[in-house]
Amino acid sequence: MTLDITTTASDSPRSESEVAEILANPGFGTYFTDHMFTLEWTPGEGWHGGRITKYGPLSLDPATAVLHYAQETFEGMKAYRHADGSIWTFRPEENAKRMTRSSHRLAFPVLEPDDFVQAVDELVQVDQRWVPEGAGEKSLYIRPFMIASEAFLGVRPAQHVTFMVIASPAGAYFKGGVKPLTLWLTEDYTRAGRGGMGAAKTGGNYASSLVAQQEATANGCDQVVFLDVAEGKYVEELGGMNMYFVYADGHVVTPETGTILEGITRSAIIELAQKKGHQVEERKFSIDEWREGVASGDITEVFACGTAAVVTPVGTLKWDGGEVSGKATDDAGPLTMEIRRDLVDIQYGRADDAFGWMHRVC
Known part of the structure; x- marks a missing residue:
């Protein structure tokens, strides 16, 4: 010190x-x-x-x-x-x-x-x-x-x-129990491009999300999904959370960083999932892969993460003129809840901190 x-x-x-x-x-x-x-x-x-x-x-x-x-x-x-x-x-x-x-x-x-x-x-x-x-x-x-x-x-x-x-x-993020979020896909607004401030935790990034969040709320949704600015086809993040997609074969995909925030919870989840034997890919993930994967059942779980909510399941994805729901939207998936429980138990000292994540203050 x-x-x-x-x-x-x-x-x-x-x-x-x-x-x-x-x-x-x-x-x-x-x-x-x-x-x-x-x-x-x-x-x-x-x-x-x-x-x-x-x-x-x-x-x-x-x-x-x-x-x-x-x-x-x-x-x-x-x-x-x-x-x-x-x-x-x-x-x-x-x-x-x-x-x-x-x-x-x-x-x-x-x-x-x-x-x-x-x-x-x-x-x-x-x-x-x-x-x-x-x-x-x-x-x-x-x-x-x-x-x-x-x-x-x-x-x-x-x-x-x-x-x-x-x-x-x-208090707890979920007062009535963990429930899947309904997300709105904005096709009019973006957060940041390469070289911009998307990877910095700065107020402007959150201010730029507010009008899109208003759009989401007006359409009966909990949160807004942003796509990349260059092509308007790749999933980046929500207004304040990172995204994960779980496939039927057990592998997990999360959008790559560079234009999005490098979440502290996000990186912890990667380590937790890998320790459980799941292959985790950090790569570009298109909105079409999301829509088609959920509709076909190839994607079995979708969840988001952040400091406030820790891990929250994602249900229906809506956009202007359509929506997609399927097995991944019915309820919180098993891997989603398993990761959430493991992470929360470490944070509150109910499980062994094998990763050395916790720092004692007093």
């Missing part, structure tokens, strides 16, 4: 009864812990001023660069409470490495992975009472982010950068 971090306890923390009431039904992204972490960067001083302080509003000049040019990156991760009361995060070093890649793409200074992990650890330690008991798949969602905080309207990389970490207790 190399960061010099000071801690100033909040002078108005929530009471134990308030925290208990929130943790009983936390929802997602609604409530926040008592503290936040802040670190700043300038060319002359490098990273400095590491501090944990009372959670509260930021004061930004109207000319702050992030408000005008969207120079911003973020991460999403969780802390889990195990049965013995200990608290763990899942592959935090991978989140740190991904933020490094995002920082390169957004012309940010790089925060070393060890410093990223230290910042997350120390905030979680200070606010550990906010980590729920693991029953019901509750967790503490952690949001590290980096913004161009210089007040300057010129178009260039910011000369003042702020890195922060905030945290919010989260």
Whole structure:
């Protein structure tokens, strides 16, 4: 650990009864812990001023660069409470490495992975009472982010950068049990092309998905599917999740990266599936292969993955003028649920972590 971090306890923390009431039904992204972490960067001083302080509003000049040019990156991760009361995060070093890649793409200074992990650890330690008991798949969602905080309207990389970490207790993604999603195929909107920002975890990628998500919702669907920008035929990802396709012979296909986000859960699933003896292919996957495979029964399961949902089965695929459903859409498939159970059990300490994914915080 190399960061010099000071801690100033909040002078108005929530009471134990308030925290208990929130943790009983936390929802997602609604409530926040008592503290936040802040670190700043300038060319002359490098990273400095590491501090944990009372959670509260930021004061930004109207000319702050992030408000005008969207120079911003973020991460999403969780802390889990195990049965013995200990608290763990899942592959935090991978989140740190991904933020490094995002920082390169957004012309940010790089925060070393060890410093990223230290910042997350120390905030979680200070606010550990906010980590729920693991029953019901509750967790503490952690949001590290980096913004161009210089007040300057010129178009260039910011000369003042702020890195922060905030945290919010989260309930189970599926409140009524795991159910297949219905997806909408957008043929009007795309996320990113090669050389763009699709592989960076930056707010602009999510902002560009919102109008397509509105389209999906208007057509009675849960999420939107994006195709590649070059040919408009290859499946890329959902608005916030990666995709997997399971074939009748047991092999699994996931769209290759390059223009899509390199998901932390995505790579873990590849390792889990391979350990179970399944061949996993990372390659281009066309929308026609999806439609025809499900209709014929050659594709037996479709699922998506991400930090929030972990693993979620996919049911019907709809588009303007049609839809496809079949064996893969009736219910959550066996491999989907087996992988989901194995991953969640590792995260909550109910199964042996043979991969070394879990990081103990306290």
